[in-house]
Amino acid sequence: SRSAVFAPIPRLGLICLDEEGSAAYKQDRTPRYETGWVARRLASITGARLVAGSATPSVATYSQAVNGGIALARLTERVRGRDAHVELVDMRDEAAEGNRQPLSRRLVEVVSRALEREEQTILYLNRRGMATFVMCRDCGRSVQCLGCSVALVQHAEIEGLVCHYCGYSRAMPSVCDFCGSRNIRGLGMGTQRLEGMVKKLWPSARVLRLDSDVARGPDSYFNVWETFSEQRADILVGTQLVTRGLDLPAVTCVGVVDADLPLHFPDYRSAESTFSLVAQVAGRAGRDGRSSRVVVQTSNPEHYALQCAAEGDYQGFYEAELPARKAFVFPPFADLAVLTRTDRDDTKAASSAREAAEAIATGLLREGIDGIRVMGPSPAFIHKLRGEYRWQVTLKGDGLERARHLAPRGKDWSFDVDPVT
Numbered sequence: 261s262r263s264a265v266f267a268p269i270p271r272l273g274l275i276c277l278d279e280e281g282s283a284a285y286k287q288d289r290t291p292r293y294e295t296g297w298v299a300r301r302l303a304s305i306t307g308a309r310l311v312a313g314s315a316t317p318s319v320a321t322y323s324q325a326v327n328g329g330i331a332l333a334r335l336t337e338r339v340r341g342r343d344a345h346v347e348l349v350d351m352r353d354e355a356a357e358g359n360r361q362p363l364s365r366r367l368v369e370v371v372s373r374a375l376e377r378e379e380q381t382i383l384y385l386n387r388r389g390m391a392t393f394v395m396c397r398d399c400g401r402s403v404q405c406l407g408c409s410v411a412l413v414q415h416a417e418i419e420g421l422v423c424h425y426c427g428y429s430r431a432m433p434s435v436c437d438f439c440g441s442r443n444i445r446g447l448g449m450g451t452q453r454l455e456g457m458v459k460k461l462w463p464s465a466r467v468l469r470l471d472s473d474v475a476r477g478p479d480s481y482f483n484v485w486e487t488f489s490e491q492r493a494d495i496l497v498g499t500q501l502v503t504r505g506l507d508l509p510a511v512t513c514v515g516v517v518d519a520d521l522p523l524h525f526p527d528y529r530s531a532e533s534t535f536s537l538v539a540q541v542a543g544r545a546g547r548d549g550r551s552s553r554v555v556v557q558t559s560n561p562e563h564y565a566l567q568c569a570a571e572g573d574y575q576g577f578y579e580a581e582l583p584a585r586k587a588f589v590f591p592p593f594a595d596l597a598v599l600t601r602t603d604r605d606d607t608k609a610a611s612s613a614r615e616a617a618e619a620i621a622t623g624l625l626r627e628g629i630d631g632i633r634v635m636g637p638s639p640a641f642i643h644k645l646r647g648e649y650r651w652q653v654t655l656k657g658d659g660l661e662r663a664r665h666l667a668p669r670g671k672d673w674s675f676d677v678d679p680v681t
């Protein structure tokens with residue numbers, strides 16, 4: 261696991277970082293660290309070699325490779341199996357033609373065919389969305405922050421939407437800003453509901469579910485995988501847990517039930533997450549060379565992240581993503597750090613975060629430190645966690661460690677470099 265990077269190995273020669281850029285490498289509680297960052301430091305201190313591998317490298321790492329900061333080796337051929345055929349299904353058409361179900365007619369057809377042939381299906385649904393952002397069902401766009409180009413987050417207590425980077429807020433609109441439709445609403449359907457729906461649609465199919473609720477038991481994660489890989493089930497419904505690991509040769513159908521969830525996730529990496537999600541999920545199919553299909557349901561089929569993922573075109577994605585990162589000054593063009601204040605009292609958390617933001621801003625001015633922007637405070641994406649409220653101040657710019665001494669420390673505070681939402 262990620263803590264292995266701290267193992268005291270006397271003569272370290274090589275560090276391999278598989279699935280570079282995966283969010284699993286980030287430890288988001290104290291001590292906070294990103295395994296890739298630690299591995300790079302470790303390699304430079306000890307002189308060990310570092311090999312980072314991924315089918316979907318992070319934009320920040322890939323840009324280093326392109327710019328010569330690290331050497332780049334490309335695998336141009338698939339090691340085994342053959343590429344799945346990826347189709348994007350436009351859910352706006354489904355809605356227009358009266359299908360308000362979460363499964364498109366095309367996906368239902370492809371799953372039915374796999375069942376007839378006694379082949380297996382994975383239906384993937386990322387539940388992290390939790391209906392916290394708002395999307396137009398007719399044009400597929402979400403309500404965004406004009407300054408940060410990320411989806412605004414719905415917050416019940418202010419009856420409106422907030423940008424969790426810069427703190428900009430506005431009332432919940434009653435019609436879509438882009439197309440005027442009234443058909444806008446919060447997104448989110450859990451895997452449990454999807455499982456129920458799947459069982460109703462295909463009553464004779466054997467259906468399994470894998471998400472963090474199911475996986476909580478000591479053996480249940482492996483039990484589900486074992487049952488599925490021994491083909492004692494036909495359809496596996498699950499969260500990102502199903503995108504990892506194992507070879508499943510009988511899987512010939514993969515459905516991404518809602519590719520809009522990661523696309524509108526209020527994080528500057530949302531396009532990157534969408535690309536890698538679809539690319540990874542597609543990689544789960546076609547392992548033994550049988551022809552297989554991946555159906556990606558979206559209201560944004562023209563989005564470059566989905567277009568490129570459907571083509572398996574990482575380079576194309578990278579080239580389309582870079583200008584957006586540059587325009588809104590996100591990594592690799594700047595570093596990002598978030599200072600979070602936690603308190604049982606919401607008002608106290610907010611006011612003390614505000615004081616910190618002001619203190620940092622005046623400190624930067626006083627000490628003549630430039631190139632760092634202080635934004636917020638804003639409520640954290642998950643505003644209330646375990647009974648405590650969280651407000652945050654975002655720092656953006658170069659050499660953020662120059663501002664570290666200006667940020668308060670203590671048990672109510674955390675300072676997170678390049679946080680994963």
Ligand SMILES: [Zn+2]
Pocket residue numbers: 396397398399400401436437438439440441
């Ligand atoms: Zn619209």
Ligand SMILES: [Zn+2]
Pocket residue numbers: 415416417639643644
């Ligand atoms: Zn809130």
Ligand SMILES: [Zn+2]
Pocket residue numbers: 405406407408409423424425426427428
């Ligand atoms: Zn913003």
